[in-house]
Structure formats: C-alpha cells, structure tokens
Amino acid sequence: QVQLQESGPGVLKPSETLSLTCSVSGGSITTDYWTWIRQPPGKGLEWIGYIYNFGSTDYNPSLKSRVRISVDASNNEFSLRLTSVTAADTAVYYCARVKVGPAYSGTYNNYFDSWGQGTLVTVSS
C-alpha cells in the first residue's frame, strides 16, 4: 500500500517560490510515476505535471515556464517547485502516484491511484 505525504510552507508572498516535497512509502520512487495536482479553494482539480522514468517530465502547458518536478531517490521523495507565485496559485496541492495501464502506442492509459492528503498553500502579501 503506497502512502504519500506532502510537506512545505503553508504561506508565501507574491513573487516567491513554492517548494513542496512528497514523501513516499510503499512504492518505488525510481520506477513508478509521480505527479502533482492542485485544487484552488472551492474549485476543481488541475494537473500540474509528472515525473517518470526517473527524470523525464511533462508539465501543464499553462504552468510549464514556472514549474519543475524532481526526484530524490536517496530520501524516497519527489518535489515540486513553482516560481513567481501569485494569489492565483493559492490551492491545496496534492501529490499522487500515476499508474500506467495497458495501451496502444501513442495512447495514454494513465490514472492516479494513490494520493497524499494534500497541503494548503496560500499566497498573500
């Protein structure tokens, strides 16, 4: 059973850099795929990006210029870095594992089977 736990600062000022860490237990940080998803208060889910094959990444095009996801295998954790935050980045941030199901070449069968409890990050001056 995979367990994930987010950690990081809960409050940031505009223009600062958001840094969150997700500690993983019960899963392989190097062979599994890992993702970050966020949810602004009262709104829906937004996919931020994911890391796979121990270093390859894909990001939401709307955040791509500001986001970076990385893995720290020695500590069995992966991290999110989002630069130049604004109030629009205020959200609950979730880390999750991405499972890849069988699919034909060029087709995606990705889904999120284990989630952290989420951590609220507030951007305010």
Place this chain on the structure above:
Amino acid sequence: QSVLTQPPSVSAAPGQRVTISCSGSSSNIGNNFVSWYQQFPGTAPKLLIYGNNKRPSGIPDRFSGSKSGTSATLGITGLQSGDEADYYCATWDGIVSSGVFGGGTKVTVL
C-alpha cells in the same frame, strides 16, 4: 475553464440511478483512457474508475464507467446518502502530453 466538460450537479432520490457525463475531444478522451475520482469535502480525491470501465478493488459494482467517442460516462446505481460527493473525470491530452480534468460534478441525494 476545464478541458473536459461535466455538468455542475446531478441529483436523484436514494436507490435511484444517476449518470455523469464527461465531454472532451479527439486529442483527449477520443484517443485515451478515462478515469474517475470521488472527492468528499476536505479530503483527497479517490480513484473510482480507471481504464474507462475498471474498478479498483474495494469499489462497489454500483459504480460503472463507459466511453464512446469523445465522451465518457460515470454511472451510480442504488444511490446512497454516502455517495454525496464531487466526482471528476480525467484523461490525458496527447497533443500537449498533459493530464486534464473535468470541472467536477456534485452529486446530491434528495
């Protein structure tokens, strides 16, 4: 504005059946598999359906998923008060190699 379109809310009486639609395009739902998530207030989403129509262990068969063309549907039969939650569809967009979600649907048991 979400890439996938879901109705904001659906409702039905206990024991009845509800369906939640999720509409996309050929670059996302049309060529990729769909998953569904259940979220109660203040908690993390939970995987309900993956691979269009498969249930993880522990998910009752009252929940079902289907896909046709560029749309997907979540069905809940034998509606219970404990099913009151927000439900999200998700898939991948092959053009931008990005995960995408629907805006979410709130299920109310009358």
